[in-house]
Amino acid sequence: MAKxxxxxxxxxxxxxxxxxFTSLMADKEEAxxxxxxxxxxxxxxxxxxxxxxxxxxxxxxMSENPLVKFEFKGNKGDQLTFTTIDNDNKTExxxxxxx
Amino acid sequence: xxxxxxxxxxxxxxxxxxxxxxxLRAVDFRTTMPQAWEVEKxxxxxxxxxxxxxxxxxxxxxxxxxxLAENGGSIPITIKSxxxxxxxxxxxxxxxxxxxxxxxxxxxxxxxxDFRIKMRQTAVVTIVGKERGTGTLYTASKEIDVSIGGCGx
Numbered sequence: 436m437a438k439x440x441x442x443x444x445x446x447x448x449x450x451x452x453x454x455x456f457t458s459l460m461a462d463k464e465e466a467x468x469x470x471x472x473x474x475x476x477x478x479x480x481x482x483x484x485x486x487x488x489x490x491x492x493x494x495x496x497m498s499e500n501p502l503v504k505f506e507f508k509g510n511k512g513d514q515l516t517f518t519t520i521d522n523d524n525k526t527e528x529x530x531x532x533x534x
Numbered sequence: 535x536x537x538x539x540x541x542x543x544x545x546x547x548x549x550x551x552x553x554x555x556x557x558l559r560a561v562d563f564r565t566t567m568p569q570a571w572e573v574e575k576x577x578x579x580x581x582x583x584x585x586x587x588x589x590x591x592x593x594x595x596x597x598x599x600x601x602l603a604e605n606g607g608s609i610p611i612t613i614k615s616x617x618x619x620x621x622x623x624x625x626x627x628x629x630x631x632x633x634x635x636x637x638x639x640x641x642x643x644x645x646x647x648d649f650r651i652k653m654r655q656t657a658v659v660t661i662v663g664k665e666r667g668t669g670t671l672y673t674a675s676k677e678i679d680v681s682i683g684g685c686g687x
Contacts (some may be wrong), residue, residue: 496626496634
């Protein structure tokens with residue numbers, strides 16, 4: 436269901452990552468207003484070679500289709516793996532090569 | 535440990551439930567600290583998450599946010615810090631629950647996080663960072679005006 440778009444670019448040893456996740460991010464109140472069931476991503480983690488580079492736990496008060504940007508020290512060609520967990524404990528994983 | 539001390543000073547009932555000495559890598563705060571996500575006020579939220587340690591203002595921890603947000607559904611926030619923090623959290627008073635997100639920062643990471651939050655009304659946004667090792671709490675806060683109806687001004 437939830438799709439993600441990941442862009443990762445390396446420059447001078449620093450990798451800049453932009454990632455977008457598809458989610459309504461509807462918390463309890465908003466879900467009632469819209470007449471849908473709550474649906475939000477509650478946990479995102481990014482890993483390179485099994486080392487955590489980015490980790491966030493969030494509530495439904497992030498914007499719809501959350502877009503995150505961050506930087507870390509890394510190398511070209513490595514695989515960047517994102518995992519998200521939503522409020523129903525559904526997990527999604529996607530991998531992208533660092534360019 | 536500092537972490538235990540912090541929690542010890544905090545709410546007694548809270549301490550009883552939280553498992554102390556949690557591994558800081560791969561922490562899902564939703565499962566380790568479910569109470570913190572239900573609190574309404576920022577002050578109580580900080581206590582629930584970090585304990586009642588003194589908060590220090592520091593120029594090394596700052597965040598960028600628009601003064602006037604035209605769209606309360608998507609307010610861009612950028613957190614920057616040169617401190618060695620183990621976690622950073624964002625609280626606001628605008629929504630029914632104050633905690634928006636908690637970052638757990640891996641060792642040696644660059645703290646430069648860009649994301650967007652939702653706010654229903656004008657409120658103060660507070661960022662709290664916990665330093666690795668010492669457990670000192672740093673904070674920064676700013677009031678963000680949210681215009682209802684999507685028109686600036």
